Amino acid sequence: MAICCCYYTPANFRIPQSTQVSSADPRLRCNLSLPSRTPISLAEPDPICTSVKAFAPATVANLGPGFDFLGCAVDGLGDTVSISVDSKVHPGEISISNISGDNAKKLRKDPLWNCAGIAAIEVMKMLGIRSVGLSLSLEKGLPLGSGLGSSAASAAAAAVAVNGIFGNKLGVEELVLASLKSEEKVSGYHADNVAPAIMGGFVLIRSYEPLDLIPLKFPSEKDLFFVLVCPDFEAPTKKMRAALPTEIAMPHHVWNCSQAGALVASVLQGDLVGLGKALSSDKIVEPKRAPLIPGMEAVKKAALEAGAFGCTISGAGPTAVAVTDNEERGKEIGKHMVEAFFREGNLKACANVKQLDRVGARLINSTKH
Amino acid sequence: MAICCCYYTPANFRIPQSTQVSSADPRLRCNLSLPSRTPISLAEPDPICTSVKAFAPATVANLGPGFDFLGCAVDGLGDTVSISVDSKVHPGEISISNISGDNAKKLRKDPLWNCAGIAAIEVMKMLGIRSVGLSLSLEKGLPLGSGLGSSAASAAAAAVAVNGIFGNKLGVEELVLASLKSEEKVSGYHADNVAPAIMGGFVLIRSYEPLDLIPLKFPSEKDLFFVLVCPDFEAPTKKMRAALPTEIAMPHHVWNCSQAGALVASVLQGDLVGLGKALSSDKIVEPKRAPLIPGMEAVKKAALEAGAFGCTISGAGPTAVAVTDNEERGKEIGKHMVEAFFREGNLKACANVKQLDRVGARLINSTKH
Known part of the structure; x- marks a missing residue:
């Protein structure tokens, strides 16, 4: 197969000084843009299977005062991406063959304008894939624009699937960088959804x-449930971001x-x-965004009164997220939150009680040659 | 002895709703202001010894991005307070009999205008001491206005000493609240020095x-050394606070x-x-304060070049603090920092290499009846 050539340079990856070499060194030129933990391989990898399927979980970004730098993954909700070697697709390219799910029609099949497509292309570039064409199928499990990291889940599942079909040559950071390319296009260069979607946990x-990503391990012996209440309401990320203050008072x-x-x-x-308590404590972002989501303040109050440890807006909203340590109590909290959305916001909503996802995006199926 | 009467109400302690009672309930009226974890005792306690001596460590507040809410204690530097039962002192009052140390002359012996005196009086009020007079002696081990929590160490040592002589009836929170009264008078209502001075660690x-205080346990098996370089320069807290921005840009x-x-x-x-890395990363406070301390930027650079993991201003300065895991390396780093203060700031400075104090203020001596 062809030798990898240096046509990919992630814009946001700084080369550590110790690994900087002169352009006269051909051995490293190709891989300068990849972190040192990536196994250096000059050869384009072969696919190790004919098809793989990967799942990536929903994510809750911000978590109140963790605005723009903290997120966590939620098990049982997410997107699934299948990737197949396809001789009908031009080598080095990817084609989206199918998109299923409630919102399938709202998504474009042009891979350059689809979150899964963009991330898949980035991983192919990183791996230097030029001899194999791929076909991608997306099962959209998450609602769009809900504040549950829908775009990140598509990107993460696609990145992990493409990496998987070629033998998992890339590390976590590269997969996050590839998925970030997708996030950049749809909602801004923020990793607080894609990083937990890929890595799991917080x-x-x-x-x-x-x-520079820091995994925060929540103790394995403890239970943590998220009550995710998604109202039938559109809260575009751009509008929710425009509501933020540009200057923050020192206190x-x-x-x-x-x-x-x-x-x-x-x-x-x-x-x-x-x-x-921390989740509920944000004095900067939530106070500006909550009034834009009808009923949100009442929903938070209802969650706390029903025994939730804390409650805030998930991502840029409109989903409200509360936390508890018990699934049954979570369902009860969710019921009260749904009622509050209807009573105070005149919005229909649905509740899900899900555990912390500690794994992140993963291959769930593969078909060997 | 007399029954404690309700003449002390810490201004900053909120009574939990569940413990709020009507003023008709005489049983709880006396203790409304004390947190529930304090053993409820209506009787004024007797002294359990004739004299005690307590030590409280120096502290590093702010720690870069932990501005105004994070601090840690440093072993081997600090203030010492001796308290004795003194029949010559009016019952329920305290008298400062002696202040020793390099800066003794700069400190007032009027207990209402001395950090140790103010905290001691607060603890006496909390305990309801009205039948015993006390005499206080302060050994000032820390330089004044150096950014090492000098006032907090005096207050913490005094609070712990008075509490000790009466049998340690008060908990950590009350001791912090008592010491905060002192901080409020000299530098503002901030607990980022007094809390670690009393509790130790971070x-x-x-x-x-x-x-609401959260102790952050640094793993006991790990070594952590602070290189504290104190230049011969005055950086008044008020001036250093005035240099801060009132508004912060969102990024x-x-x-x-x-x-x-x-x-x-x-x-x-x-x-x-x-x-x-985190210690060195502050983009808000340090950039405003460092230029007010001659040579500080060069000192930080020298510390990092000499192998420190990070460096910033300790408290409001002028002391520079760097961190390392090895005492010998710490001395070498300190040497480079002292040289930089002299070369770039034209300031003489002295370096100390000290470990994290994991204990906090403690009784070091007591004389029984």
């Missing part, structure tokens, strides 16, 4: 240049910073009461 | 109303918030590299 995005900055610290400590210490 | 101040807010989260995660995970 992930703190420390920086982008270089990409609010200090407050939110301390709550962000408390949130991180609560996750690592498995302190659900503390986690809930 | 402490996150989550809120003041109610007071800087998000950046510092994420670094604060990373700082907390690094402490709990014992990740020294991450801790150092």
Whole structure:
């Protein structure tokens, strides 16, 4: 197969000084843009199976004071992407053969304008795939624009699937970078959905240049349930972002910073009461966004009164997210939240109670040669 | 002895709703202001010894992005307070008999205008001491206005000493509240020095109303050394506070918030590299304060070049603090920092390499009846 050539350079990856080499060194030129943890391989990899299927979970970004740098994955909701080697597709290219799910018609099949397509193409570029054509099929399990990381789940599933069919040559960071290319196109260069969608659990995005991700391990012996209540209401990310203040008063900055610290400590210490308290404590973003989602303030109140440890807006909304340690109590909390959306916001809503996803995007099926 | 009467109400302690009672309930009226974890005792306690001596450590507040809500204690530097039952002092009052140390002359002996005196009086009020007079002696081990929590150490040592002589009836929160009264008078109502001075280790101040403190345990098996370089320069807290911006741009807010989260995660995970990186990452406070301390930017650069994991201003300065995992390396780093203060700031400075104090203020001596 062909030798990989240096036609991919992720814009947001800084080359560590120690690995910088002069352009006269042909051995490393091809791989300069890839992090050192990636196995250096100059050869284009062969597919190790004819088809694979990957699932990526829904994600809750922001988590109150974790605005724009913290997110976590939620099990049991998500998108599924199947990838097949397809001799009818031009080598080095990808074609979207099918999109299924309630919102299938709203999504484009042009891979350059589809989240799964963009991430898949990026992974192919990173791997230097030029000899094989791929066909992609997307099962859209998540509603669009709901605040549950719908675009990130499509991108993450596609990135993991393409990586999987070629033998998992890329590491987590590359998959996040590939998925970020997709996020950049649809909602902005933020990794607080794609990072947990790929890595599972809670992930703190420390920086982008270089990409620096900190997984925050929630203790395995503890239960954590998310009550996700999604109203029948559109809250476009752009509008929700435009509602944010451009300047923050120092006391609010200090407050939110301390709550962000408390949130991180609560996750690592498995302190659900503390986690809930931190989740509910945002004084900067939630107060601006909640009024744009009819009934949200009442929904939060209803969740807390029903025994939730905390409640806030998931991502840019309109989904409301509450946390609890018990599935049955979660259902009861969800019922009250749905009622509040209807009573105060005149909105129909549906509730899901889901556990923390500790795994992230994964291959769920593969067919060998 | 006399029955405690309700003449003390800490201004910043909110009474939990569940414990609120009508003023007709005489049983609880006396203790309304004390947190529920305090053993309820209506009787004024007797002294259990004739004299005690307590030590409280120096503290590093702010820690870069932990501005105004995070601090930690540093072993081997601090203030010492001795308290004796003194029949010559009016019952229920305290007298400062002696202040020793390099800066003794700069401190007032009027207990209402001395950090140790103010905290001691607060603890006496909390305990309802009206039948015993006390004498206080302060050994001032810390330089004044250095950014090492000098006032907090005096207050913490005094609070712990008075509590100790009466049998340790008060809990940590009450001691922090008592010491906060002192901080309020000298530098503002901030607990990021007094809380770690009393509790040891790293402490996150989550809120003041109610007071909510989160101890962050740095793993016991790991070493953490602070290189504290104190230049011969005055940086008054008020001036350093006046230099701060009143409004923060959203991108800087998000950046510092994420670094604060990373700082907390690094402490709990014992990740020294991450801790150092977070310490050095502040984009809001340090850039405004560093230019007011001659040579500070060069000192930070020198620390990092000498192998420190991170470096920033300790508290409001002028002390520079760097972190490392090795005492010998710490001394080498300190040497380079001292040189940089002299070369770039024309300031003499002295370096100390000290470990994290995991204990906090403690009784070090007591004389029984």
